[in-house]
Amino acid sequence: MPRIKLIISYDGTHFNGYQVQPGLRTVQSELEHALKRMHKGMDIRVTASGRTDRYVHATGQVIHFDTELEIPADKWNIALNTMLPEDVRIIHAEQVDSQFHARFDAIQKEYRYKVNCAKIPSVFKRHYEYHYPYKVDVMKMKEASKLLLGTHDFTSFSSAKSEVEDRIRTIYSIEILEKENELTFCFIGNGFLYNMVRILVGTLIEVGSGVREPASMLSIIDAKNRAAAGKTAPGHGLYLWKVEY
Amino acid sequence: MPRIKLIISYDGTHFNGYQVQPGLRTVQSELEHALKRMHKGMDIRVTASGRTDRYVHATGQVIHFDTELEIPADKWNIALNTMLPEDVRIIHAEQVDSQFHARFDAIQKEYRYKVNCAKIPSVFKRHYEYHYPYKVDVMKMKEASKLLLGTHDFTSFSSAKSEVEDRIRTIYSIEILEKENELTFCFIGNGFLYNMVRILVGTLIEVGSGVREPASMLSIIDAKNRAAAGKTAPGHGLYLWKVEY
Incomplete structure (x- = not known):
C-alpha cells in the first residue's frame, strides 16, 4: 500500500497541540478527519515526526500515512488543502518507501x-x-x-x-x-x-x-x-x- | 479641558470595523469602554481620523478625546493599554491644543x-x-x-x-x-x-x-x-x- 509523506505548516493559535485528544481541536484530528472524508469514511491514522504543544506553530512538521487511493503523490496537497481548515496547510506531498517512518527516521x-x-x-x-x-x-x-x-x-x-x-x-x-x-x-x-x-x-x-x-x-x-x-x-x-x- | 491625541494600532480580524455599532465588537467601543472605566463610569466620546471596515487593520489610526483626568500625557498609553484587549494597542499619546481635530485636521x-x-x-x-x-x-x-x-x-x-x-x-x-x-x-x-x-x-x-x-x-x-x-x-x-x- 503506498505510503505518503507530507510536509505541513500550521498556526498553533487555535489548536490544543498536535496530538489527538478527545473532544479537543488538534492538528492530528483535523488531518485524520480530512483523510477520512477522502477515504469515504475509512479511518486513516497519521504518524508525525513528533508532537507539538498547545499554541506551538509549525512550518515544517512531517507526517506519513498509508493509503489505497490512487492519487498522484503531488496532487495530495491540493486535494487535502481543500478539505482542511485554513490554519493547516500541506506544503509538500510525495510518495515514499513503505519503510519510511516520520518519527523514527528523522535525523x-x-x-x-x-x-x-x-x-x-x-x-x-x-x-x-x-x-x-x-x-x-x-x-x-x-x-x-x-x-x-x-x-x-x-x-x-x-x-x-x-x-x-x-x-x-x-x-x-x-x-x-x-x-x-x-x-x-x-x-x-x-x-x-x-x-x-x-x-x-x-x-x-x-x-x-x-x-x-x-x-x-x-x-x-x-x-x-x-x-x-x-x-x-x-x-x-x-x-x-x-x-x- | 485637556485634549489627548492617541496613535493606535489594531488587528482588525476580530472587529466589526472601527465605528460603534450596537451589539457588535468594534474598535471605538473597546476604546470608549476602557476610557469609561478610567473615568469612573463617565461616558467619553472619541473621534477618529476616519472609519475602517471589518477586518481592516491599523498601524497608525489617530483619535482624540477630552478628559478632566490629570494623567501626564505620556502615561495615557500605559494606563489605557492595561485596560484594552490585546488586539488594540496605544502606540503614542500626547496632549494637544483643544482645537485639534483627528478628522478635520488630517492633511x-x-x-x-x-x-x-x-x-x-x-x-x-x-x-x-x-x-x-x-x-x-x-x-x-x-x-x-x-x-x-x-x-x-x-x-x-x-x-x-x-x-x-x-x-x-x-x-x-x-x-x-x-x-x-x-x-x-x-x-x-x-x-x-x-x-x-x-x-x-x-x-x-x-x-x-x-x-x-x-x-x-x-x-x-x-x-x-x-x-x-x-x-x-x-x-x-x-x-x-x-x-x-
Whole structure:
C-alpha cells in the first residue's frame, strides 16, 4: 500500500497541540478527519515526526500515512488543502518507501523561537512571538549558547514530567538572529526533549537579562535537575521549523 | 479641558470595523469602554481620523478625546493599554491644543495593502494579507498606478453606496514594493473615499493579471462610474498606516 509523506505548516493559535485528544481541536484530528472524508469514511491514522504543544506553530512538521487511493503523490496537497481548515496547510506531498517512518527516521530537527523586545507589543504578532519588553544582552546569550552545543544529558532542560529514559541529545547549532526588536533563536539538533527548546530559550533570556552568567550553563547541565534551569518560555513563540531525514 | 491625541494600532480580524455599532465588537467601543472605566463610569466620546471596515487593520489610526483626568500625557498609553484587549494597542499619546481635530485636521493619509501571490497561502498571514495565487506583472501595475496620481474625481473608485458629495481627492504617491511573493501597495494622499484603496488595488491586480491595460485607468477615472473599475479587494489585506497633521 503506498505510503505518503507530507510536509505541513500550521498556526498553533487555535489548536490544543498536535496530538489527538478527545473532544479537543488538534492538528492530528483535523488531518485524520480530512483523510477520512477522502477515504469515504475509512479511518486513516497519521504518524508525525513528533508532537507539538498547545499554541506551538509549525512550518515544517512531517507526517506519513498509508493509503489505497490512487492519487498522484503531488496532487495530495491540493486535494487535502481543500478539505482542511485554513490554519493547516500541506506544503509538500510525495510518495515514499513503505519503510519510511516520520518519527523514527528523522535525523535532524530545527526549531525556531521568536522573541520581541519592543516596549509595546505588535498586535499582529501577539500569537506569533513572545513579547518580552526588556533589554537583553545578545552577546551574553550567544556566549551561553556555545556551551550548550554538542552531546549532553539534557535532563535539566526537559520537563520534569518527561518520561523518556534516554535524555542524551546532540545540539549541532544555536543561532540568534537580530532584526530590530525581534530575536529569532534557531536550534538544530538530532532531537529535542519535551519542552527542551522552551526551557533553553527561557534560560538564555535569563542570561540576556543578567540574572544568570553565561558560564552557568555548564553547572545547569551537570545538575541533571529541571529546577537548575530557567523558566519555560511560552508556547506561542515556538515553531517546529524543519525535519531532516 | 485637556485634549489627548492617541496613535493606535489594531488587528482588525476580530472587529466589526472601527465605528460603534450596537451589539457588535468594534474598535471605538473597546476604546470608549476602557476610557469609561478610567473615568469612573463617565461616558467619553472619541473621534477618529476616519472609519475602517471589518477586518481592516491599523498601524497608525489617530483619535482624540477630552478628559478632566490629570494623567501626564505620556502615561495615557500605559494606563489605557492595561485596560484594552490585546488586539488594540496605544502606540503614542500626547496632549494637544483643544482645537485639534483627528478628522478635520488630517492633511495626509497613508494606506497600505498587502497581497501574497504564493501558490500556497501562509497560515500565519491568512488574516493579514490577501492571498492571490497567480502571476502578476508588477511593471504593468506600476505603469497603471502612475496614471492615478494627482487630483481627480475618484467616483469610479469609490463604493456606489458612498454618500459623500465631493469625490475629488489627490493621490501624492503610489509605491508597489516586492519582497519574494509579497506585494505591498503604499498609497499616500490627502484623503480617500469609502472603499477607494480596496477598489484601486482590485483594479491594479486586474491590470497585473492582464485583464485590463494600464492605459485604461484614464477612461475609468473619466467614467465617474463605480462599474467601470475592478473588484473591491478584501478588507483583511488593508492597513491604515499613518495619518499626518
